Amino acid sequence: METALFSGLIIAIVLIILLLMGVPISVSLGIASIFAILPIMNFESAVLTGAQRIFSGISVFTLIAIPFFILAGNIMNKGGIALRLINFAKLITGRIPGALAHTNAIANMMFGAISGSGVASASAMGSIIGPIQEKEGYDRDYSAAVNIATAPTGLLIPPSNVLITYSLVSGGTSVAALFMAGYIPGFLWGFACMVVAFFIAKRKGYKNKERTSLSQGIKIILEAIPSLLLIIIVIGGIIFGIFTATEGSVVAVVYSLILSFCYKTIKFKDLYTIFRTSAETTGIIVFLIGVSSIMAWVMAFTGIPTAISETLLSISENPIIIMLIINITLLFIGTFMDITPAILIFTPIFLPVCQQFGMDSIQFGIMLVFNLCIGTITPPVGNILFVGVKIAGTKIENVIKPLLSYYGVIFLILLLVTYIPSLSMWLPKIMGY
Numbered sequence: 001m002e003t004a005l006f007s008g009l010i011i012a013i014v015l016i017i018l019l020l021m022g023v024p025i026s027v028s029l030g031i032a033s034i035f036a037i038l039p040i041m042n043f044e045s046a047v048l049t050g051a052q053r054i055f056s057g058i059s060v061f062t063l064i065a066i067p068f069f070i071l072a073g074n075i076m077n078k079g080g081i082a083l084r085l086i087n088f089a090k091l092i093t094g095r096i097p098g099a100l101a102h103t104n105a106i107a108n109m110m111f112g113a114i115s116g117s118g119v120a121s122a123s124a125m126g127s128i129i130g131p132i133q134e135k136e137g138y139d140r141d142y143s144a145a146v147n148i149a150t151a152p153t154g155l156l157i158p159p160s161n162v163l164i165t166y167s168l169v170s171g172g173t174s175v176a177a178l179f180m181a182g183y184i185p186g187f188l189w190g191f192a193c194m195v196v197a198f199f200i201a202k203r204k205g206y207k208n209k210e211r212t213s214l215s216q217g218i219k220i221i222l223e224a225i226p227s228l229l230l231i232i233i234v235i236g237g238i239i240f241g242i243f244t245a246t247e248g249s250v251v252a253v254v255y256s257l258i259l260s261f262c263y264k265t266i267k268f269k270d271l272y273t274i275f276r277t278s279a280e281t282t283g284i285i286v287f288l289i290g291v292s293s294i295m296a297w298v299m300a301f302t303g304i305p306t307a308i309s310e311t312l313l314s315i316s317e318n319p320i321i322i323m324l325i326i327n328i329t330l331l332f333i334g335t336f337m338d339i340t341p342a343i344l345i346f347t348p349i350f351l352p353v354c355q356q357f358g359m360d361s362i363q364f365g366i367m368l369v370f371n372l373c374i375g376t377i378t379p380p381v382g383n384i385l386f387v388g389v390k391i392a393g394t395k396i397e398n399v400i401k402p403l404l405s406y407y408g409v410i411f412l413i414l415l416l417v418t419y420i421p422s423l424s425m426w427l428p429k430i431m432g433y
Contacts (some may be wrong), residue, residue: 078260151376
């Protein structure tokens with residue numbers, strides 16, 4: 001217990017100091033982990049073991065899916081898929097109050113699910129739908145709030161890189177099961193925000209002025225089908241065992257590339273930029289995963305997760321209270337830490353605690369990702385918040401007020417996901433996971 005406490009304090013102190021100095025989080029994690037193990041291991045052995053852990057941490061076949069899904073997402077961003085999904089979403093929403101806001105929400109759920117990126121979704125949807133909403137008389141801050149609040153749904157609705165990352169760090173939780181588990185919470189998040197948008201739109205008198213003829217509707221559906229088929233092919237193939245998540249990521253790249261060339265929205269000269277951007281993002285994420293393997297090993301070696309578990313149980317043995325404490329902690333962490341490093345750091349800490357209360361690793365993964373997704377739309381470092389505000393051409397202080405209502409319903413859904421296991425576990429169970 002004393003060793004765990006001492007090592008935990010070293011990690012926390014060194015990590016905070018390095019982050020305040022502006023050292024990249026991946027480097028900070030590695031240095032903090034090495035410092036934490038030095039009291040019980042000599043420097044040479046610690047560095048050698050750390051290097052071995054980096055390579056063992058990234059030598060996982062499932063990890064190959066991440067760069068391919070990143071590449072597929074970047075191709076889709078350039079490939080004109082977003083516009084076709086927006087038109088399809090407009091057809092669904094019709095002329096209900098706030099129809100364009102609901103279009104934004106549905107399009108975020110669809111495009112986010114295809115691209116696997118909340119930032120890409122907020123950027124694509126905000127830049128296309130935002131001007132249309134402004135032309136129709138929608139308040140700019142209202143439009144930005146809807147876009148920001150619903151963009152993270154793509155991180156829950158598969159395919160999702162963060163769920164793949166969680167699968168690796170949790171010890172091999174089934175990626176297919178996690179993908180299935182993300183559907184209901186992701187859709188609940190999106191639909192809850194649509195309810196809020198509906199009442200605000202009704203009060204403000206926002207109505208869709210456009211009418212869609214039957215021929216236009218048929219054309220929109222036909223144009224959207226190839227993009228929607230990507231979800232069916234990739235997720236269906238993974239769920240039904242036709243191919244693995246890694247193979248599915250390659251299918252997503254090939255399909256999205258062919259589709260983009262058919263749409264004539266991507267040229268061969270664009271591929272260099274797309275590949276380079278994807279490689280840069282992949283390098284950051286993979287290195288972060290490798291370095292976090294050092295910290296995971298240090299924490300397991302020194303017994304930090306066990307110590308934290310005992311500390312939480314000393315506060316209360318009521319699972320409701322413990323889950324609430326974990327959620328509050330993660331909500332706080334998510335406000336200043338990016339979602340991927342947070343998953344890598346806190347999964348080995350809190351997963352054993354939740355498993356003691358009978359929570360399945362699948363449900364915990366969805367609860368964890370859902371919780372940390374909230375941090376992407378909250379200050380001070382919410383990347384989706386900043387992107388959404390920038391695209392809308394407004395200010396954070398103007399958007400926060402309309403966002404408060406969305407925060408409220410999102411927190412409510414988080415509690416439901418935490419305390420009602422079937423919201424996460426029903427689909428995986430009926431699919432046999």
